[in-house]
Amino acid sequence: QKEVEQDPGPLSVPEGAIVSLNCTYSNSAFQYFMWYRQYSRKGPELLMYTYSSGNKEDGRFTAQVDKSSKYISLFIRDSQPSDSATYLCAMSMNSGYSTLTFGKGTMLLVSP
């Protein structure tokens, strides 16, 4: 069983749509959850960082963690063509200086 599973997509939506991106994981030791955005041929860029179950909102982005189901989500409201990228979930067992385990990434395409 893979540690972190993420649908690779692509997910195609029209501009303005609400986007839902998801990851499941198997290791209950993961405590910290992140979403990274990666544009083509660029390095990952941190979007959201959460700890424990619940929601966290930052502008158009909302991260949701359900540790009982081992399921995390990223919602993007009012999606823009500039949001077109690959979204990677990542998680770690400890805060701070801990290695990250990544999902494979979901490619999102937002059409104007």
Place this chain on the structure above:
Amino acid sequence: EPEVTQTPSHQVTQMGQEVILRCVPISNHLYFYWYRQILGQKVEFLVSFYNNEISEKSEIFDDQFSVERPDGSNFTLKIRSTKLEDSAMYFCASQQGPRELFFGEGSRLTVL
């Protein structure tokens, strides 16, 4: 905005050759990492480095790999004898405090 810089952006090498990938982390950061991403695969942890020594490494990081911070600014990844399966995008990342890893744009390694 401070950033992690990596050189070269792309290197092509013959199997069995030594390769050195270079990174300049953000200047006040203390923790350094190498990750790699084989085309179409997930980002994978290779090694973390703190206080001039390796703090953690994955099973990918075998005796063919080494890291060094020779002069207090550069952080290098050396692959002693490259194999075809070493072809990947290699990302350097640095971290000052808990939470955010800042990734460079990556060095693409192609082994022929």
